[in-house]
Amino acid sequence: MSDDWRERKKARTRRAIQEAALRLFLDKGYEETTVAQIAQAAGVSHMTFFRYFPTKEDVVIEDEYDPMIEELIRSRPADEPPAARVRHAVTQELALIGAADREVVLTRLRLMLSTPALRARLWENQYRTQRLLERALSGEDDPAPVPLRTRVIASACLAALVTALTTWAESDGADDLPALVDEAFAVLRGEFD
Amino acid sequence: MSDDWRERKKARTRRAIQEAALRLFLDKGYEETTVAQIAQAAGVSHMTFFRYFPTKEDVVIEDEYDPMIEELIRSRPADEPPAARVRHAVTQELALIGAADREVVLTRLRLMLSTPALRARLWENQYRTQRLLERALSGEDDPAPVPLRTRVIASACLAALVTALTTWAESDGADDLPALVDEAFAVLRGEFD
DNA sequence: AATAACGTGTTACTCCCTAACATCAGGGGG
DNA sequence: CCCCCTGATGTTAGGGAGTAACACGTTATT
Numbered sequence: 001m002s003d004d005w006r007e008r009k010k011a012r013t014r015r016a017i018q019e020a021a022l023r024l025f026l027d028k029g030y031e032e033t034t035v036a037q038i039a040q041a042a043g044v045s046h047m048t049f050f051r052y053f054p055t056k057e058d059v060v061i062e063d064e065y066d067p068m069i070e071e072l073i074r075s076r077p078a079d080e081p082p083a084a085r086v087r088h089a090v091t092q093e094l095a096l097i098g099a100a101d102r103e104v105v106l107t108r109l110r111l112m113l114s115t116p117a118l119r120a121r122l123w124e125n126q127y128r129t130q131r132l133l134e135r136a137l138s139g140e141d142d143p144a145p146v147p148l149r150t151r152v153i154a155s156a157c158l159a160a161l162v163t164a165l166t167t168w169a170e171s172d173g174a175d176d177l178p179a180l181v182d183e184a185f186a187v188l189r190g191e192f193d
Numbered sequence: 194m195s196d197d198w199r200e201r202k203k204a205r206t207r208r209a210i211q212e213a214a215l216r217l218f219l220d221k222g223y224e225e226t227t228v229a230q231i232a233q234a235a236g237v238s239h240m241t242f243f244r245y246f247p248t249k250e251d252v253v254i255e256d257e258y259d260p261m262i263e264e265l266i267r268s269r270p271a272d273e274p275p276a277a278r279v280r281h282a283v284t285q286e287l288a289l290i291g292a293a294d295r296e297v298v299l300t301r302l303r304l305m306l307s308t309p310a311l312r313a314r315l316w317e318n319q320y321r322t323q324r325l326l327e328r329a330l331s332g333e334d335d336p337a338p339v340p341l342r343t344r345v346i347a348s349a350c351l352a353a354l355v356t357a358l359t360t361w362a363e364s365d366g367a368d369d370l371p372a373l374v375d376e377a378f379a380v381l382r383g384e385f386d
Numbered sequence: 387a388a389t390a391a392c393g394t395g396t397t398a399c400t401c402c403c404t405a406a407c408a409t410c411a412g413g414g415g416g
Numbered sequence: 417c418c419c420c421c422t423g424a425t426g427t428t429a430g431g432g433a434g435t436a437a438c439a440c441g442t443t444a445t446t
Contacts, residue, residue, distance in 0.1 A: 006392080006443085013393095021363025034432065045395050050434065081386060116317065124309065147362055148373065152380040155352035163348045167341055180341065187345040192276055192385040198412090199423080206424095238426050243403065355407065 014052050017042040021059040022107070030060075030115045057121045061107055066129055069093050073136040082137050082150065085183045086157040094178050102173070109169040130158050160184040207245050210235040214252040215300065216385045223253075229372045237267050240322055262286050266329040275330050275343065278280055279350040280378045295366070302362040323351050353377040 024033040035056050039046040053059050072089035080088075097105075112118040132182035133154035134146045164180040213234040217226040228249050232239040246252050260371075265282035290298075303309040326347035327339045357373040 010393085035434085036432085046433095047396080048394060050328065051393080054434090056433070081384070107217045108345045119320060120313040120317040123320060124313040127312060127316060148356070148376055149380045149384070151356045151360065152353050152377045152436095153384055155356045156349040156381060156385070159348035159352040160345050163344045183341055184213070187342045188349060189272070190385075191342070191346055192349070192382045215410095228403085229401085239402095240427080241425060244425085249402070249405090349421085 010052075013042070013048070016047055017044065017052055018062075020058055022111075025060070025111060030039065030111065030118065044157060057118055060111055060118055061121050061125060063129075065093065065097070066109055068096070069129075070132055070136045073133070081187065082153045083157055083185070085137065086133065086154070086161075087181075090161055090181060091139070091178065094181065106169060106173045109165065110172075113166065113169055127157060130154055133158060156188060157185070160171050160188050204239065206235075206241070208246055209235065210242060211252055211255075218253070219300070223304065223311065236354060250311055253304055253311055254314050254318060255301075256318050256322075258290070259285065261289070261323055262322075263325055263329045266326070275346045276350055276381065277376070278330065279347070280374075283354055283374060284371065287374065299362060299366045302358065303365075304329065306359065306362055319351060319355060323348055326351060326355075349381060350378070352383050 017038065021033070021038045022036060024041060035049055036046045038059075041051045042049070067141050069089055073085055076085040076088055112122045130151075134151055137150050137154055138146050161181060161184065164177070164184040166182050168175050168177045210231065214226070214231045217231055217234060228242055229239045231252075232242045236240070262282055264286050266278055269278040269281055305315045323344075327344055329340050330343050330347055354374060354377065357370070357377040360367050361370045361373050
């Protein structure tokens with residue numbers, strides 16, 4: 001019953017840590033900020049920090065969009081070409097996210113791209129996302145190894161998407177993200193014939 | 194004059210450290226091996242280790258093939274389609290490397306793919322390689338920002354290459370690497386039309 | 387009211403990595 | 417032959433990330 005209370009308190013603490021961390025990162029830089037400082041700014045001990053985020057990097061990384069895109073891909077008609085399924089799923093996801101988290105996403109993205117340690121973790125996430133794309137494009141419970149064709153398609157689509165995201169972040173959000181994504185996928189279609 | 198001696202001695206020490214490290218990593222696992230143990234096994238102090246390798250990860254990462262591929266791309270005719278330039282350059286590089294370092298490359302690749310910390314650094318390297326591909330595909334000293342088209346092509350080619358490498362490593366080297374690479378680029382050409 | 391469960395803090399520890407300083411080898415000029 | 421200079425190495429001390437063990441207090445259960 002009062003699990004609700006616990007959950008709410010935990011969510012508050014979590015947000016407090018994350019906000020304090022991002023504020024300090026933007027203020028002094030990622031490497032120059034220590035976990036102890038974040039914990040103190042959030043009013044908790046440095047152990048509590050690690051109970052909420054397994055590593056210092058996770059405060060920034062935290063990718064919550066992967067499950068959504070998997071669902072969107074699976075819900076596309078199976079007779080559609082794989083690349084088109086991914087493209088439509090991504091477009092739908094961008095529409096769903098909309099302008100709501102735009103600023104936060106942009107800030108976190110720039111932080112990640114400009115900090116080596118975070119970049120590394122970002123690519124590690126990309127690896128996870130690729131495996132997810134491969135599984136979504138294959139049958140869902142196919143235990144057979146994913147064929148090379150599917151893997152290459154998944155990796156190329158993801159590469160196009162990431163390139164669009166990177167370009168967007170480097171323009172400080174001046175470009176239109178959905179347009180960039182469309183353009184990137186168009187290059188994929190047009191260039192390899 | 195005796196710079197030669199110094200250089201040879203340094204090269205020996207470097208190889209000793211790297212060999213001791215790889216041996217220990219394969220024996221006990223990457224995370225379970227400490228830098229101090231590597232240094233001791235190589236007969237040096239733990240400071241000497243860091244003088245040769247900036248981080249523990251670099252002992253495994255150490256990508257010496259990037260400059261070669263850049264040269265190969267630049268030496269392709271400029272009127273060739275970008276993706277073809279990359280494909281031919283990669284094929285030539287594989288021929289140059291040949292079977293010499295095959296075992297070492299395979300071992301290191303498997304180690305990287307199975308160790309989270311190394312995977313992260315691997316993707317970070319992929320990012321650097323992508324920038325390098327983009328520059329090689331553009332004019333060499335073009336200070337203008339690389340157009341999205343070039344970036345997408347570079348990222349897609351690299352994605353195909355890495356997918357082939359990953360598949361090869363996962364097959365424990367049973368597959369034929371050049372064939373896998375050809376196949377991956379063929380998917381790129383065939384799928385996006 | 388007693389007790390179990392859970393979040394939290396404290397402390398101490400390991401490991402990666404850096405900085406400052408000492409040491410030791412060999413090479414060149416007197 | 418000796419002194420000094422240079423560059424590689426070792427020693428020591430320390431900061432910061434992350435982990436483990438245990439104690440404390442508050443909340444839920446009976």
